[in-house]
Amino acid sequence: xxxxxxxxxxxxxxxxxxxxxxxxxxxxxxxxxxxxxxxxxxxxxxxxxxxxxxxxxxxxxxxxxxxxxxxxxxxxxxxxxxxxxxxxxxxxxxxxxxxxxxxxxxxxxxxxxxxx
Numbered sequence: 001x002x003x004x005x006x007x008x009x010x011x012x013x014x015x016x017x018x019x020x021x022x023x024x025x026x027x028x029x030x031x032x033x034x035x036x037x038x039x040x041x042x043x044x045x046x047x048x049x050x051x052x053x054x055x056x057x058x059x060x061x062x063x064x065x066x067x068x069x070x071x072x073x074x075x076x077x078x079x080x081x082x083x084x085x086x087x088x089x090x091x092x093x094x095x096x097x098x099x100x101x102x103x104x105x106x107x108x109x110x111x112x113x114x115x116x
Contacts, residue, residue: 001034006042007072009034013043014066016106017051028113036114040107048099048106049092050074 001009012030016022031039051066082089 001038005034007068009039009042010047010071010075011066011068013039013047014051014071016043016103016110017048017054018066019054022106022109024109025113028110031110032114036111040111043107043110044096044100044103046075046079047071048103049078049095052099052103 009031012027015027016024050071078092082092
């Protein structure tokens with residue numbers, strides 16, 4: 001997957017964290033050409049840690065779509081911070097486990113929409 005493709009997969013997955021009705025079929029269509037396990041990993045390890053707080057606020061900041069450039073920059077910053085810090089990796093590992101539990105339904109819905 002190229003960096004550009006990765007960015008668009010991030011952007012597609014981020015749609016699950018906006019304050020509107022989520023179109024899981026659209027997310028599945030936009031990500032179905034890629035390895036599903038990698039897409040799932042990207043969802044919980046890269047996208048959800050950056051985007052989940054939008055769903056956890058009383059009045060979410062993002063209603064319709066995340067900004068692609070900001071999203072990519074925020075994810076890259078998070079990945080770089082993990083790479084540099086042992087403690088950040090451990091903290092994020094706990095966060096990721098919680099996100100996999102809390103937002104399990106997101107992957108269930110996306111994977112249900114994939115064509116076999």
